[in-house]
Amino acid sequence: MKRFKHLEATSVDEAAAALQQYDSAHVIGGGSDLMGCLKDNLWMESPEAIINLKTIPGLDGIRQDEDGLHLGALVTLTRIAESDVVRNTWPGLAEAARKTGSPLLRNIGTIAGNICQQNRCWYYRYPDKLGGRIDCVRKGGKRCLAVPGDHRYHSIFGAVKKCIAVNPSDTAPALVALDALVETNKRTIPIDEFFSAERGAVSTVLEHEEIVTGISVPHPGAAGRSAFRKIALRQSIDFALVNCAAALTLDNGKIATVRICLNGVHNNPYRCIEAEEYLAGQPLTRESATQAGELALAKAKPLLFNTYKVPMAKAVVADTLMDCLKQA
Template sequence: MKRFTHIDPATVDEAVFLLGEYQGAARVIAGGSDLVGGLKDNLWMRYPQAVINLKRIPGLRDIRAEADGLHLGALATLTEVAESAAVRDGWPGLAEAAGRTGSPLLRNIGTIAGNICQENRCWYFRYPHKLGGRIDCVRKGGTRCLAVTGDHRYHSIFGAVKKCIAVNPGDTAPALVALGAVVRTSKRAIPIDGFFSAELGPQSTVLDHDEIVTEVFVPLPEKGAASAFKKIAIRKSIDFAVVNCAAAVTLVDGDVAAARICLNGVHNNPRRCEASEAVLIGRPLNEETAGEAGELAVAQARPLLMNAFKVPMARTIVADTLLACA
């Protein structure tokens, strides 16, 4: 690990000021489960000059269920989210997603904001500098994506974004999309559908270099609403998802009145399945309609040679997640 300046701001405003002073040459640390690995492996073409520690700023770890919905402090750990009685009772899909992220040790240190802000997952992008030099892939400003002609087993089945076929690895991300969350930062409120962006180089979100997530807000579910999360991973207890899915469905008199479905691990950004949502409206939620929704979810898939197996996985996990909502 190279040398860097470590700073402990006392407030969000101080942290934002420091990020502005470093002009993109600093990174924030919350839990550190993703950042520390990047620092050790020297992944980036520009090594950070400073690390801004958010853990000593008060008020960023609260979990509160209020009249308008669920307020998750940015530094609430994944274990705390998964084990919160309020989250389990009102937003079970999110509790399940948080509880399926990583290992118990990682969930104890990883935060809800860190999980949605982590960089995309690709072994070429994350190749350690100490093993012969980091790989200058297109996501780091290079000219090509080595995964397209290389090993792309777990990469995008819906094409590239600016030549990159890495996938978003978050488990809580699809749950928050399905639940219509809002990410609140030091400068604005961002609806979750507009939060993720693979078009901006290494980062996976629209956050500015001097912007910090302070809270994730999830609105109250409607009467008759249910949510669920499903995940397929090589090692169930620890690995990133090969494919995961979250859904939130509102039933009125046995028929679907509203639905939000999100796949992840299949594209650069969490992928809303809007055609699948539309086909459910006004119909009962059963194996037939869930199966139709699964088919529509992968209708536009364009898998490569080595990852075509993810298409039936995605189709099936959409149907299974919807049936879990029923």
């Protein structure tokens, strides 16, 4: 790992000013993703400075009011998973946090770090020290190694800028399903506009001096339900092969509103619009949930080694919807 300055910010303004001062600086929350990126020498430019956000007071609150849930950027995944407030009213989000990584990772990993983490691809993340740098498209090179190589964990919805590395976040689909807002030091960003693999080697629309300060999730109302499911090879600690979150309201037994989001299947979290349109006004039954799963994957374009993800994702969509039905 190359040497860098470690700055302990005491306010968001101070952290933003430090980002402005250094062209190649990164903020750090829990560091569970960032430290791996540094060790594996992921970036073309090694950062001159790392700016610690954990030294900023007031960014670690969980608060509920009449508008909904307000999470500070530094709230850890453990606290979200264990919060009665979140579990009672936003169970899909609590479950997503509970299924992230391992207990140790959840203890240090923050909600902001979880949605800002880099996309996953084993060529991109190949440890520099093991055999040298693999300069794929995402690292500024000319070709993608995963498309002609081993892409079993990659996108089934095509490439973005020739890259098929997936967004791996567990909480991102829950926040998309729950229609969250991401608050930064500059603006409020609807979650549907937050993820942007289209920008190249970053996963979000955040600008260089932009810092996530919190996340707001609207109140789902008395009829609101939400659920999250994840399929991973190892249950104890692993990234999702496929995960899914759904949030819906029922009115007289029929679906009034619904949002469904898959992750681990594309460069950005993948909102299942066709499935949502089909479900609106339908009763929620195993048949309608199964049909929603079919529609959610209608545009899938799997590659040779990841076709298995298509039936897996269809089933996860259907099962996540049925989990919503089980809620009282």
